[in-house]
Amino acid sequence: MSIKSAVATLTGKSSYWFLHNVLKGGSSFPGKIAEKIDPAVLKHLAAGYEVIIVTGTNGKTLTTSLIVKVLSQQYDNILTNPTGSNMTQGIVTAFLAHRSMRQPKKLAILEVDEANVAPICRYIKPKAFVLTNIFRDQMDRYGEIYTTYQKILDGIKLAPEATVIMNGDAPIFASQDIPNPKIYYGFQTTPGTRDLKARVNTDGVLCPRCNHILHYHELTYANLGDYFCPNCGFHRPKLDQIITKVNDMTPTSSTFTIADQPITINIGGMYNIYNALAAYTVGNFYHLAPDKIRQGFAYDEKVFGRQEVITMGDKKITLILVKNPVGLNQVLDLLKTEKHDFSLGVLLNANYADGIDTSWIWDGDFEGLPKDKIKAYLAGGERSDDIDFRLKVANVPEAKLVHVQGMEPVLGELKKMPTQQIYVLATYTAMLQLRKAMANEKLIKTGF
Template structure:
């Protein structure tokens, strides 16, 4: 290791120690930012100590990464991850710097959530043994461009390691583009008879066949562009699945119960979309030799995921924090709320910082009108771009409603809601800011 890389490691680890152990703050990216400033190749000097699995895609990266980590810890003693969702280069470097490598014969497993645009840069230095691909939807057009551009950014990383396993959501036709020599494992849904012949709704992205660019049909769809697709113009269709959800047993806002290949599982988080994340974790676990019984145990561990359906008690209110960041993800969150049998209130928070995407036009493609069919009693808006969201919800039929530009007022907003259950749907940086305010007021533990 060169003097420059040694200095980068020392500075990064010292900064991490000061932030986490002395100041008791998050600091999920600053240690990595400083280390990279000293040595841009800081990751490369750590690579031979680890077996790295990269998790990437538009939605579900954080939960999928957390579930994979839980599953692998059932079998392996030394597994580290970036639990807060700090998934750009500096966050990845900070995660590696914070790792305590045990003196064991087997390499440490590192499960890294990685931003789509950072996959190639991270791969160049870490040479992963596997990639897990969740889905591709329109998201942060100012950063990624359209969906096929986003996928090309991911492919640029995968092509650097042709021997790495690619574990992909085969229900997403976008992932069938590009000729990759890598070994592959496919996961998806087989919970309905494959007898239908339907098209996805208008304005659904990613429904073009990669062979001739005709519009695909579906035997069944789960949501958005995902499902059992096929082409009427040639023999292109979804590949045979290696692992599949074979039955949906029960969906509630608190848990999801389902079968994978005939075995029943439950995760303590709602939403059909989150079953895909569990299926990805199951696939990784089985690939690395984790027993089915161990995976069940990992899934049923009642540990909340950072900012993803966290349930927090604020005085007499039960508050559920959910992340929203693009139309498809927001619609899935709204569908999850539909499974709530009790009346609830909604506070929606919108920021437009770099990590959120600075273009807020996506809120007009999210189906906020569907809230009218649910048990929502009242809505409120907030965040740095509260005016945009205020107008959007007003146009969705909610008229004039309370708004809170200052997140210091959110606890007051929660107290004023007419229901005991309150959902807070927030974009990424708004969620971070909200958690910090709640931590300062003693409702949750501080840090990340």
């Protein structure tokens, strides 16, 4: 280790201790300081770790958490970045914060922002990449989906020996050939004889070889499924790990079958079944027995802002992060599985971490909300005017809709909601602001 790396590591660890023991927060600042002293400090910190990088548009945080839970059945003391601080400084902070134990194999399971895969792979050579999906997201930052995928590929090309574990139902992941070993996961719950098309406003449904519209034998959601091109023959690759049946879905759980193995996870939504399948595939990659993988899924621990349930008096608030049209529509579909009356809050910000363009809310199917079950609505956040107008256009009854400016009045309005169950959909910085307000009222331990 060089003197520069040693100084950077000591300074970063000291700042982390101070921030978390005195100021009670800070998930990226220690890494920023360490990188300022030694831009290559990550190479030193990651030495000796077997690294898995999890990236993609939606599902990174939960997939990372599920992989950690699964691999924890066999390996101790796994390093990860649970707060979702997934850029280089956040990754450096995760290494600075970790207390490594003496063990035969040290694992690091890292959620990584798509644009940061290449910068991180300059210093880390991962054992595997896990690719969840690529959807339109933060256009001001990422551009179109193929631009986003290229950012990931730039990182993968720096580690040609790493295995790429990817969603086989996403056409974009088969759009370019890569030399790496490949493992595909996906759905096959029907015989595969149908001929379907995705909805007309769906992204990524053109064949990457001939630009013909893709067809599907099976569609799960958005552009994911058993795709094929009737014009040039491009089709989904052979799957290695398969969901063969979806048995039941509720807002709080999903039951499905993988290779004749019944699996239950304590979180709802079709998109989260994909996340679980990715984690199952990683467990299989590490030769864990199916029973051990199931034990890893048995934990009922909600991930930061991903269907996190917070009790406020007699009310239960389910906080769900939304950040792009596909993810939003999956959450809106999840609400349709709720059997009881509930209230709904939508908090919209447009800061850099959210994406400054809010036009994506118009691609959300608010018109399809189960309005007979929703007894009250709240529109809030820094862009509350935008989401208030969107809900009104979706024929949300104005008599049931409360419009609040900013974040301060939100908790007070949630307390007035007429139902015990409240769902709050929030963009990233709006979620942080709400959690900070909840922490100030001692509803949760910390806002971050």
